[in-house]
Amino acid sequence: MIKLYDFELSVNCYKARLLMSLLDVAFELVPVDFYPGWEHKTEEFKRINPLGHIPVLDDDGFVLWDAHAILVYLATRYDTSRQWYPVDDPQLLGRTASWMLFAEGTTNTASAARLHVNLGYDFEIESVRAGAHRLFRYLDEHLWFTEREGRCWVCPGDHPTIADIALFPDVALAPEGGIDLLDYPALRRWCDRIKRLPRFVVMGGIFPASPGR
Amino acid sequence: MWSNSSTRPIVDSFERCTDPVALNQWHPLSAVAELRRGVTYQTLLLGEPLGYGIDDAGEPVVWPAKALHLPAGSPLPATPPAGLPTQVSYGYLWTTLGDPQPLFAIPEADEPDRRVLNAATIGIATSAPRAVENFLDMGHFPFVHAGVLGAEPHTEVVDYRVDVVDGEVWATGCRFPQPKAAPGSSASAMTDYTYRVPHPYCTILYKSCPFDESRRDVIGLFLQPMGEEAVRANMLLCVVDPISTDTEIRRFQLGIFSQDKPILENQVPRRLPLSPIAETPIRADKSAIAYRRWLSEMGLTYGVIPAADGAA
Numbered sequence: 001m002i003k004l005y006d007f008e009l010s011v012n013c014y015k016a017r018l019l020m021s022l023l024d025v026a027f028e029l030v031p032v033d034f035y036p037g038w039e040h041k042t043e044e045f046k047r048i049n050p051l052g053h054i055p056v057l058d059d060d061g062f063v064l065w066d067a068h069a070i071l072v073y074l075a076t077r078y079d080t081s082r083q084w085y086p087v088d089d090p091q092l093l094g095r096t097a098s099w100m101l102f103a104e105g106t107t108n109t110a111s112a113a114r115l116h117v118n119l120g121y122d123f124e125i126e127s128v129r130a131g132a133h134r135l136f137r138y139l140d141e142h143l144w145f146t147e148r149e150g151r152c153w154v155c156p157g158d159h160p161t162i163a164d165i166a167l168f169p170d171v172a173l174a175p176e177g178g179i180d181l182l183d184y185p186a187l188r189r190w191c192d193r194i195k196r197l198p199r200f201v202v203m204g205g206i207f208p209a210s211p212g213r
Numbered sequence: 214m215w216s217n218s219s220t221r222p223i224v225d226s227f228e229r230c231t232d233p234v235a236l237n238q239w240h241p242l243s244a245v246a247e248l249r250r251g252v253t254y255q256t257l258l259l260g261e262p263l264g265y266g267i268d269d270a271g272e273p274v275v276w277p278a279k280a281l282h283l284p285a286g287s288p289l290p291a292t293p294p295a296g297l298p299t300q301v302s303y304g305y306l307w308t309t310l311g312d313p314q315p316l317f318a319i320p321e322a323d324e325p326d327r328r329v330l331n332a333a334t335i336g337i338a339t340s341a342p343r344a345v346e347n348f349l350d351m352g353h354f355p356f357v358h359a360g361v362l363g364a365e366p367h368t369e370v371v372d373y374r375v376d377v378v379d380g381e382v383w384a385t386g387c388r389f390p391q392p393k394a395a396p397g398s399s400a401s402a403m404t405d406y407t408y409r410v411p412h413p414y415c416t417i418l419y420k421s422c423p424f425d426e427s428r429r430d431v432i433g434l435f436l437q438p439m440g441e442e443a444v445r446a447n448m449l450l451c452v453v454d455p456i457s458t459d460t461e462i463r464r465f466q467l468g469i470f471s472q473d474k475p476i477l478e479n480q481v482p483r484r485l486p487l488s489p490i491a492e493t494p495i496r497a498d499k500s501a502i503a504y505r506r507w508l509s510e511m512g513l514t515y516g517v518i519p520a521a522d523g524a525a
Contacts, residue, residue, distance in 0.1 A: 031461060036333055
């Protein structure tokens, strides 16, 4: 059985939980007292991940850290449709990789602002908020044109990819960091589309969407 | 569905408080367990920038940053100028900017078999009274904490009793059917609650303990008002649970807390209106009505919108 070293309020842990749920993959959680216990910084935990961060995935002895790497692994290993990580389509795969890197940016800005407000992390708050708004403005425009072309997801294709999963919680929880989503209607509609995927699961701070029409 | 309707950004500086009721209280700054000894930390209390820490001997030190500004992480000064009164109670460091009465007592915290834990300190973009009122509310359990503290269709809040006893608001006889009342719960149970508000920005909950029918778990919510519309919520757990790990107990509470947070941050106005006609209560809100009236009678103005005539 897959084990995920996990903290409930971590966006990066949630990305792994969400994809495993969407793929209908069974897993068990190993709760890590990330806050306030700082368990991920203990010597004991560093025997699992020497870099001292979560999530960490343990699939039958294969140990992997970094949320986005975990998404790549899980999709490639467990998505028999080969759509979440589209390895058979070089261009689509390239786009997916590009948006995954973009998601590193939203994690380092929007989710950093959330850590500052929630847990008092020492970030230059106005600067990370401004960075998040720059990325959200671009993503919102991109999704608006995507919708005009009759598509739903960040990458061009009919099916969501792990890039959607990598971006989703950074966007959905941005208001906790003082980053309002009012000015990004296409982003909010995209969030609702993700919430309506079969087997979608919430985390603290993210609520389910109504079924829609 | 909720939408984000925040009316202004969360900012990192606030106007200083002039409300004597708020100034003359003890306020929590941090869990002592989270502080490294000999290191300076910074925060805001009632709009006042403070430096604070625990010295090498384990003694708390708090001072206004206007008297001595030190960057966070600096060595803690031995005797800072204009040092403020401090106390360590229930695992938290408390201070005051005024002349307070003694801090309320939680006798259960001294029982030797209790697990006394700092569950979390988390920032919320709302006023302290909004956070207290949310904590008192049972009506949201089946919706916001679905599958944990409540479940549809069991949404009725049965009548309960509210009294002001020795200057504190008490709500007693509260009952709610809960799928998972505590991390150690093995089955759904009718859970008994007593709520207590001994301080305008602090509230305490006593609820059925799944491990010992004769006792109650104690959960405290102590708000640090950084500004009128920005708080840090400090959660105390004081529970009888011989089985769950600290990590499991904290995870359970953090999970609940994180569900409340966006709801709270979307309540506008962020300051709590004290006029009885400002928001329409229902019968389940008896404790909130008593809390608002109690705040009005003590003359609190910080973090609230006082009733126009100043009366309850």
